[in-house]
Amino acid sequence: MSDLASIQPSSGADTDAPAIRARGLTKWFGTVAAVTGFDLDVAEGTVTTLLGPSGSGKTTALRLIAGFERPDAGTLDIAGQRMADLRVHVAPERRRVGMVFQDYALFPHLTVAANIGFGIAKGPERKGRVAEVIEMVGLGDLEDRLPGELSGGEQQRVALARALAPAPTVILLDEPFSNLDADLRGRVRREVRQILSDAGTTAVFVTHDQEEALAMSDHVAVMRNGAVLQVATPTELYRRPADAWTARFLGDADLFAGRAADGMVSIGAGTFPTDLTGAVVVMIRPETVRLAHDPDGPAVVKHREYFGHDQLVTVSLPDGSSLRSRLGPGPDLEPGNPVAVAIDEVLTFPG
């Protein structure tokens, strides 16, 4: 597998209908609403990630798309075909939706080749297709192994190959990397991304890992309490989150309460422009905060965590509040050092 420098979503998006269109999907388990009013459009050939904390309903949303659950309200279309609404429920086996499970769900009694060939109709083309997919995921000499004899990363690729083999309209991946070691995860993630774009398949991932979501996807849909809060490209999402909760969920941030007037808001760290008025929350990400030795600096270093590739330095501001800064390995800042603070970018939300 080659590392890849950049990924472009395949451009041949179908103009007729999105690969997946969900409107108001709702699913109750007893008295608990797991998914409420779930709306999502996934364009053909793109990778979309459902990102949310555990219990946000992302796996249930995926299972509704796969057809393992029947929605209590809402509609679901795949490639323009009605899959589910109040009257219709197309069985999972008739949706042409591939699924990669968190536990891979490889059939333990079947060889790698038989697992991959499972979903392909019997016929002369079956063998060729299996060989093709095995080649695509780089499982060349493992065809005759049983799943129990494979490493975690290999099982992951078999699961992916099996789901891709019948050339589904959409492929769904439920936390596919969560069972892999941390050092393996990054590599497998890149490989899977590459395989998916080579195959030009529309894919929906589920994950609770922000980094994974941002690194893998063309679009990220942030979920909370069973609904989609925001859908955006990774850059847009990180830099312009819809609210303070999403902002904090996506990465480290310090929050300060302030009052905005005349387009400006003042907090301990300085005065910043804002479009809002009244009570606001100012969010500052540590990587946008720069520190420099300055004997006359207004802030004092309070605490320092040194990680090698970077460091996280906490400073006390004149008004007593704390601010964190993520710096490169260079500056040697000791607790007690006076420093100057420069902030590149802040976000403000209604308070």
Next chain:
Amino acid sequence: MTVLRAPTDPAVTEAARSVLKGRTAPRLLTPLALLAVVPAAIPTGFLVWTVVRPGGFDAGGFTAGRLLELLVSTGWLVATVTFTALALGMTTAWLTTRTDLPGRRTWSTLAALPLVIPSYVGALTLLASSGNEGMLTQMLRSVGLGAVPSFTGFWAAWGALSLWNFPFVHLLAVPALRRLDPALEEAASGLGASRWRTITTIVIPQLKPGLTGAALLVSLYVMSDFGAVSLLRYETFTRAIYTQLRGRLTLTPALFLSGILVIIALVLVFAEQRSRGRTVPMVARPPRHQRPIRLGARGTVVGLGFMTVLVIASLGMPLLTLGWWAVRGSSLGNSAAIIAGELVNSVGVAGGAAVLTAIAALPVAVLAVRHANRTSRGIESVAWAAYSLPHIAVGLAFLVIAVRLLPAIYQSIPLLLIAYVALFLPLALASTEAGLRQVPASLEEASRSLGMGQWRTLRLVTGPLVWRSIVAGGALVFLTAMKELPATLLLRPTGFQTLAVEVWSASSELFYTQASVAALVLVGLSAVPLFVLVARGLHV
């Protein structure tokens, strides 16, 4: 009898529940599961109704004094046997897990092996070795010595039930002792506690929940035992129930006694389940190696002597006695042909029971594993209910119902098979459920998402992965049904002899050769599951 537990591991069921919530069961599954537990529900419901119906018991002329006598004699046997079995089983478990006794692995297996001897076979060996006709007497006579008195009455029943129940305690105590975290004991002695104080304050409290469970289990078995007490002529509830049935025109006194017996059984079952529910969670990490306690020269001799005597008494003597009678019989010109008819009958009904029970267990297991909810748990507990009740009471319930409502099936093979399904459903259920739990629901979903419908998924994925467990469950039912005595005795067609019935009736009539040949077949069959366990590398 077999040690068997309902799946109550809170971690497993909780995980299963969280994964499976909301999965709606296919339409036919719940009705099929309900149908499968009907045989178990009938006797349980009938017996409970007998106990709680308005107007109270009809004692059928049974006097309070006679009832008190039975309560005392049964209670005394239960108490003494439970105490003895606990003492024996704890000692063997401790010697073979925590000390440096030579050959402790082998001793541990030998201590579990008496399980292959059903208690009525054990009773037969006591009878066939003692008394005027007995093996021991004949051996002593051949060297010019006197007779061994006949082993009957309380002491014989106490000995038989203790000897053939202590392996249960051993089997339950061995893992409990192995799981003990040596760090706790080290911590206690590190804090200056003496060895005795360490044992009483650290070891015993940790074992207590397990021991309570074992004690209740043994009590239940002793109370339910029919074969041993009736052969050894010690009067308990079960024997009295059977006596009441013979040559009487009314079933009322027997039913009355069954009602009382069932109440006591239910109390024991309830207590046993409660004691299980409060089991202290053991440390999850694999226990460190425990340094064995040195027995010293004297201790080793005493330990080896104890194990040797126990193994000879519980295993050596009975096998010797059965073998002696079987060989004597064949030298007299009798061959194994004397039990051919019984063997065919036994294999036939036990085989039928195995197939029926395995089939009946399927919908219940699928419902319990794949669609856990209140309904499925209710159905499962009905399946378990009859299993815990004394077989003589369950048999009597079927008998009464057949006589009153369905005379056509009274004393027929179908009724016997239905009773077997009621009694042994949990055996098949436990195995099938365990197999299904090994197949994650995601495998079936993966198959569905790959274009296979429900039936093809069953044929291509679930079926191939669980059939072994289903067959294993059926095999266990087969072996257990072969040994079943009280219900078979009550429900069989007139003249229909099985191996178990043959052992019982031939020993009552002192036909020890016939009884011993039949008993040897039963012992051999009982050994099969134990050998499977050993072959799989499980230490017993």
